[in-house]
Amino acid sequence: MTTSKAVDALYAQLYPELRRLAHARLRGPGPAMLNTTALVHESYERLVAAAPEAFGDRAHFLGYAARAMRSVLVDLAREHQADRRGGGAAHLAITTGFGEQLAASAEPELLRVHEALDELAQIEPRLAQVVELRYFGGLANDEIASLLAVGLRTVERDWERARSYLFSILKVD
Structure with a gap:
């Protein structure tokens, strides 16, 4: 079986589980960037593009899928943040302070978690x-x-160590 056929077979077998995982990642506060199906399909596209020689078993495949889902969500959050800040549009200064409060309150938590995970990966x-x-x-x-x-x-x-470390980084002062 070729690599793409192996990926397709694992994907088809684990599709319900991938949808459940995607749904769990998308649930909660914050702007709805995409739906469950879109996240699963975008993750699949990234899995196929990466196409490792073999995923091994279910756990290896889900490990790759986890990395792909994280990548999709982080990229979308960054894109949303850039769009919200006007992308390449000319900026209008707001002097009331209200605009700054609004932007600060809408900051995606996902990017903070991603950055904290990257920091943790450098250490452990x-x-x-x-x-x-x-x-x-x-x-x-x-x-x-x-x-x-x-x-x-x-x-x-x-x-437990990772949770403690991430909590200390992410806690609000």
Whole structure:
């Protein structure tokens, strides 16, 4: 089976699970940038473009899918932010202060989380992988342990350390 056929087969088999994961990532506050189906399909396009030699098993595929979903969401958030700031349009100065408050309150949380994960990856790459696989990939701790070739307890400790680190970075002063 060729790589694209293998990707297609895994995608078809895991499509309901990918939709569930995408729906969970899109739920919550903030502007609706796209719907569940669009996120799954855009992630698929990025998976096919990356086309690693083999995904291995379900966990490897979902790991790649998690990375692709994160990438899609971050790119859309950045694009939305640029559009909101006028893109290439001429800017009009607002002197009342209201415009600054509005822009600050609408800042996407997703970009803050992405930047915090990138910062964590510089310090502890495995901790960032655990967060990405669990949050964006929806993998259980035992699946993450198998994928990363570490023990279950190691993944549990990594998850707690990563959560603590991210909380300290993301907490509002």
